[in-house]
Amino acid sequence: MPYDYNGAVVEADEEGYIQDISLWTRELAELIARGENIEMTGDHWEVVNFLRDYYEEYQIAPAVRILTKAIKKTMGPEKGNSKYLYELFPYGPAKQACKIAGLPKPTGCI
Amino acid sequence: MADFEVPTLDEVPRVPRLVEGAMRHSRPFAAAPEHQEALGFPGQLVEDWHDKAIEKFGEILDRSRPLRVYMDACVKCGACTDKCHYFLGTGDPKNMPVARQDLLRKVYRRYFTPAGKWLPWLVGAEDLTEEVLDEWYSYFHQCSQCRRCSVYCPYGIDTAEFSMAAREIMDHIGKGQKYCNEILGKVHQIGNNLGLPAPALANTLEGLEEDIEEETGVKVRLPLDEAGAEVLLVTPSADFFAEPHVDGLIGYAKVFHQAGVSWTISSYASEAANFAMFIGSYEQMKKVAERIRKAALELGVKRIVVGECGHAWRVAYSFWDTLAGPFDFLDPNYPVPQHICEFTYDLIQRGELTLDKSANDHMTLTFHDSCNVARGSRMGDAPGGQFEIPRAIIKACCNNFVDMAADTIREATFCCGGGGGLLTDDLMELRVKGAQPRMQALKQVADAQGVTHMAAICAICKSQFAKVMPEYGFAMDAIVSVHQLVSNAIVLDGQKTT
Numbered sequence A: 001m002p003y004d005y006n007g008a009v010v011e012a013d014e015e016g017y018i019q020d021i022s023l024w025t026r027e028l029a030e031l032i033a034r035g036e037n038i039e040m041t042g043d044h045w046e047v048v049n050f051l052r053d054y055y056e057e058y059q060i061a062p063a064v065r066i067l068t069k070a071i072k073k074t075m076g077p078e079k080g081n082s083k084y085l086y087e088l089f090p091y092g093p094a095k096q097a098c099k100i101a102g103l104p105k106p107t108g109c110i
Numbered sequence B: 001m002a003d004f005e006v007p008t009l010d011e012v013p014r015v016p017r018l019v020e021g022a023m024r025h026s027r028p029f030a031a032a033p034e035h036q037e038a039l040g041f042p043g044q045l046v047e048d049w050h051d052k053a054i055e056k057f058g059e060i061l062d063r064s065r066p067l068r069v070y071m072d073a074c075v076k077c078g079a080c081t082d083k084c085h086y087f088l089g090t091g092d093p094k095n096m097p098v099a100r101q102d103l104l105r106k107v108y109r110r111y112f113t114p115a116g117k118w119l120p121w122l123v124g125a126e127d128l129t130e131e132v133l134d135e136w137y138s139y140f141h142q143c144s145q146c147r148r149c150s151v152y153c154p155y156g157i158d159t160a161e162f163s164m165a166a167r168e169i170m171d172h173i174g175k176g177q178k179y180c181n182e183i184l185g186k187v188h189q190i191g192n193n194l195g196l197p198a199p200a201l202a203n204t205l206e207g208l209e210e211d212i213e214e215e216t217g218v219k220v221r222l223p224l225d226e227a228g229a230e231v232l233l234v235t236p237s238a239d240f241f242a243e244p245h246v247d248g249l250i251g252y253a254k255v256f257h258q259a260g261v262s263w264t265i266s267s268y269a270s271e272a273a274n275f276a277m278f279i280g281s282y283e284q285m286k287k288v289a290e291r292i293r294k295a296a297l298e299l300g301v302k303r304i305v306v307g308e309c310g311h312a313w314r315v316a317y318s319f320w321d322t323l324a325g326p327f328d329f330l331d332p333n334y335p336v337p338q339h340i341c342e343f344t345y346d347l348i349q350r351g352e353l354t355l356d357k358s359a360n361d362h363m364t365l366t367f368h369d370s371c372n373v374a375r376g377s378r379m380g381d382a383p384g385g386q387f388e389i390p391r392a393i394i395k396a397c398c399n400n401f402v403d404m405a406a407d408t409i410r411e412a413t414f415c416c417g418g419g420g421g422l423l424t425d426d427l428m429e430l431r432v433k434g435a436q437p438r439m440q441a442l443k444q445v446a447d448a449q450g451v452t453h454m455a456a457i458c459a460i461c462k463s464q465f466a467k468v469m470p471e472y473g474f475a476m477d478a479i480v481s482v483h484q485l486v487s488n489a490i491v492l493d494g495q496k497t498t
Helices: A026-035 A042-058 A064-075 A082-088 A094-098 B031-038 B049-063 B064-072 B084-090 B095-110 B116-120 B130-139 B149-150 B159-172 B178-190 B198-216 B244-259 B282-299 B312-323 B340-349 B371-376 B384-398 B425-434 B436-449 B457-472 B482-489
Strands: A003-005 A008-010 B231-234 B261-267 B304-308 B365-367 B451-457 B477-479
Touching: A003 A026, A003 B084, A026 A094, A042 A064, A042 A082, A042 A094, A042 B198, A064 A082, A064 A094, A064 B198, A082 A094, A094 B116, B049 B064, B049 B095, B049 B130, B049 B159, B064 B095, B064 B159, B064 B425, B095 B116, B095 B159, B130 B159, B130 B477, B149 B159, B149 B371, B178 B261, B178 B282, B198 B244, B231 B244, B244 B282, B244 B340, B244 B477, B244 B482, B282 B312, B304 B340, B304 B482, B312 B371, B312 B425, B312 B457, B340 B477, B340 B482, B365 B384, B371 B384, B384 B482, B425 B436, B425 B457, B436 B457, B451 B457, B457 B477
Parallel strands: B231 B261, B231 B304, B365 B451, B451 B477
Antiparallel strands: A003 A008
């Protein structure tokens, strides 16, 4: 399921996770998000940017708990909870936000 | 979310109307060549797949006497037909256990029995064609290897063995499943299903230590790679990542702390799960199990404790000794291996834990027996310990506990719908539909006895329920870890009071 974007083709797996994370751009993220019926707001970007920073340091997306803690610090306790994160990313903050952030899908019993 | 019809929950469970081919379209993503090759399987369907498949089938039959007996023993009595959760949830007659078995049995008869070789039309023997192979791929990925059907089979025929054999054959001809095989590659490469590297694991554990101290005022440690610890904890990597799993991990840490037992997690073997069982690969199962043995030896631990993971406990309890034994370097005064529930239950019995049940008063609990614990293992030193011990822990931590209907729990428990290597988004329709029998039993006690939450001791069950329960009108956080209840109730020495 590749993305046609800026006249180029970005390869993605069956579920739309891009294969080469170095090809990620903000515009591509907007495109992936639209496919998920998500309109990116500042709060969405806050989450996506945190995921990307964490990934850069640790080569994996953060646990949900780490994400909520970080969001709590930057955006306050009313947003730093998994309920709010699920409002932003209804299919689950770990998987759906990772897809938009251009990161590989977390695997396992999750 | 759903682009299919979610089954209804009726007042009285009933057998669904048959819908031929209802789930014919359901099939998981195929493993990519790199996932296959990392495990020593061909990258894609090999040219001579037919002969290779029959050859592998023969090897498995020679190796597994039980499978050969199961092939011959079925008398088509029908006792299993309405026992599979996937049949009950989908109405597809091929999801009746006997029909699933026959997908393999008809090929067995054709190539491995005299009658089937000479008079195939008389004995229901069939050639292995591309169409049959396609059916295998579809319907052997609609069996969660939960073994409920085998409880009701008068001969004890275990459909899980058929599914494992079929998946093993398919892996060997290059027709593997992405979810399981990609994950097994990560275990070898990184040490766990999640692909969580050591620095990320360390960061996660430090974060949890901070959280516990903030909550309780007590410094509770979650040690990583500490040589000389008494206990090595191996737990599903979902415990480091997902909700409500991580609340269970916090519970284990508090229990170890209060018991005064030194313990550690290993970054090399930071995974209890062994998905090789799901794909029926003995070789892979052995390799994954040996990682744990190696970690235990290197860290010099005296005990191995297994966290809340259903199939890992089956592998540990029933197979570790054969796969990676002998574990004669561990302290024989304790169970080898020991389940975290056994560890906690022992402390409770000896009166070593202070548990404030009122901390869980906002919930009325029920317990979901996980299939691999219920039907593939035991706990404690008495028969049925795997049923009694988790319930005893819950009752020691909670004032409100109610069991679901008798034919849906203990050895008759229904699978969550996501076990056996099927907990993947590409099988969501199957997962939602397969959860129907459990959801029905839960709704019954929710309506009649006010049950609000269901506890489980399996990472797959927890993730599956968190995902599918909203489809049936339950909150996603209505599924909890057993050690999350312990974590809520336990009063640590020096804990601050709120």
